[in-house]
Amino acid sequence: MIALLLGSVLAVAALAFVMWPLLKGGLRNTPIVLAPEQAPEASALEALREIEFDQATGKLSPEDYATLKATYTPRALAELRAREAGDVAAATPAAAAARTAADDAAEALIARVKRGGRSCPSCGPRPESDALFCSDCGRMLGAGCPSCGAAVAADAKFCVECGASVAAVS
Incomplete structure (x- = not known):
């Protein structure tokens, strides 16, 4: 009898522990958006692609989609203009480093093939x-x-x- 009572008390305590976040404040309805300073490896273009995908799959409401798109579109345009102008430093640092490393490797391979191409x-x-x-x-x-x-x-x-x-x- 004591074991049954002790098991019931433990089950109720575990249920209360799990349900506490829901009972005290509910769920957050606002999306979490990281500023570019908080996530330097993510580019605005990648963020826009994610926003489009989330909207197409129904994960974003129309209001959130409009807000996020308005936030990231100017940043993406600035990033594209920087890429077109060849200003690698103006793009996000991690993406710029990855692009220059990939470009250098590709250029080295092309030069090696041109030099020793038989x-x-x-x-x-x-x-x-x-x-x-x-x-x-x-x-x-x-x-x-x-x-x-x-x-x-x-x-x-x-x-x-x-x-x-x-x-x-x-």
């Missing part, structure tokens, strides 16, 4: 920038012998100077 006479440009032979047909990609450096014709199988094989074994 092309096979029969297969065309090769993805291997440092390859000596075509990975499809086995032809030599460079214009010189890998052994002595002498000029070699594109369709030659041996170097005329040193006799080394200039074609991959097929």
Whole structure:
């Protein structure tokens, strides 16, 4: 009997603990909007995309949608203008750093391909920038012998100077 009474008291206490936030103040109806200073990694464009998505899925009321859109639209326009002008510092710092790092990596890859890009006479440009032979047909990609450096014709199988094989074994 005491165990049943003690269990009932504990159940009522747990229920009161869980229900206390609802009983004392209710739920908040106002959306929580972080200022750009509070969330520097989030851009205004991303916020607008989230607002549009939330409105389309029915998570935002029309009044909240209008308020949030009016708040973030000028910021997004300023961000787009800064991007178009090339002013990376005017955009959000984290987004600007990510863009410049991605741009630098892409530019380095393009430069490496342009510098070492080899092309096979029969297969065309090769993805291997440092390859000596075509990975499809086995032809030599460079214009010189890998052994002595002498000029070699594109369709030659041996170097005329040193006799080394200039074609991959097929």
